[in-house]
Amino acid sequence: MFPYIPNTAEDEKKILDYLGLEKVDDLFSDIPEDLRLKNRLNINEPLSEMEVSTKITHTANKNISTEDSICFLGAGAYDHFIPSIIHHITSRSEFYTAYTPYQPEISQGTLQAIFEYQTMICNLTGMDVSNASMYDGASATAEACNMALDNCKGNSIVISKTVHPEVRRVVKTYMRFKNVEVIEIDFKDGCTDMELLKSKVNKDTLGVVVQNPNFFGVVEDYSEVSKIAHDNKALFIMNVDPISLGILKTPKEYGADIAIGEGQVLGNPLSFGGPYLGFMAVTKKLMRKMPGRIVGQTEDAHGKRAFVLTLQAREQHIRREKATSNICSNQALNALTATIYLSTLGKSGIKEVANQCTKKAYYAYNKFISTGKFRPVWNKPFFREFVLETDMDVSILNKELIKYGITGGYALEKSYPLCKNQILFCVTEKRTKEEIDYFAKLIEGGELL
Secondary structure (H helix, E strand, O other), X not given: OOOOOOOOHHHHHHHHHHHOOOOHHHHHOOOOHHXXXXXXXXXXXXXXXXXXXHHHHHHHOOOOOOOOOEEOOOOOOOOOOOOHHHHHHHOOHHHHOOOOOOOHHHOHHHHHHHHHHHHHHHHHHOOOEEOOXXXXXXXXXXHHHHHHHHHOOOOEEEEEOOOOHXXXXXXXXXXXXXXXXXXXXXEEOOEEOHHHHHHHOOOOEEEEEEEEOOOOOEOOOOOOHHHHHHHXXXXXXXXXXXXXXXXXXXXXXXXXXXXXXXXXXXXXXXXXOOOOOEEEEEXXXXXXXXXXOEEEEEEOOOOOEEEEEEOOOEOOOOOHHHOOEOOOOOOHHHHHHHHXXXXXHHHHHHHHHHHHHHHHXXXXXXXXXXXXXXXXXXXXXXXXXXXXXXXXXXXXXXXXXXXXXXXXXXXXXXXXXXXXXXXXEXXXXXXXXXXXXXXXXXXXHXXXX
């Protein structure tokens, strides 16, 4: 009946006889007749392997990747250089096919890789403890809010509108089913309105969530936020970009209780949207409330260094109502990618990438403004991304840029309706002076519109 299922007619008869049935359709007798599909599915006839390969290649070639165009688009996913060593190691079968290391005695390699990942995330953020990664930056932020709910008294989360719009939506979805109100704080001059934030944080606040650099690329000063949150017995949660931590103050230095973020930039390809990974690091006081799992270092019976899963507050290990999360697996391969990336670059390498992003972004910022077609929106320090205003229609501009091999910036109006004709540009270390100058020349020459 289904040629892709390797059961012979004899196998099928044996199964039906065992079940006391006459035909396969009898398996679905509980489904009303009028709900059953009577005809074939509306899909193509079977193809050979060669035909399938040709068809998929043809379809894939319709996509435009960062290998085909000069990318000035960021807004949460970034075109950073990925060292070739990453693919060579992550494609090894022992890593590529490994699942959750339930049996530590035969999973030492996987456990050590995760332990090293946790160590590096702690070094980057300055926090005390990291878990074994999360699904992505958005759900990591929502899980941080869940931690605030478990640790504090109150019924609201205060979050800045300079936090990525999609992250805010995920937080709202999580909190909705916890009956927790999400209070959004507007921005002023590209930064969180601190006076407004201060007025909204009170004894009912569970946590205060901010992002640095924020969605607009602006580097904000959050020195006050720790005191505002802690004076009201709330947790201070920072969503941070790990590359920026090569040159910016760490969440620990700002007094954060929880640091989370998107780890795609740590050697993971864009891949048209995933899979990515989220990271989470907390103070020692909060480590027993972290979702997921932690890998710990110990000694075996012979006194040799060994690794184990520890503090597994998941529903598989303890009573369901006491579980801190329903995370059933982690992004171990993506976390391994981040580990290799951080190991390859080292402390000085991360700093160099961050510096190059900054210098090139500022060069592009000034170059684009000099064309006369863009205007600055805010006079604030930024990292890797910046917002400019134009009289051109951003959506039309981006469509035209594709014809010239350029992926343009993000139209802010999509997420912030009042930011009409404003565009968020991204410049990573991969962008060259020639590429930036090429873009500026196209704009200045008027060939596009």
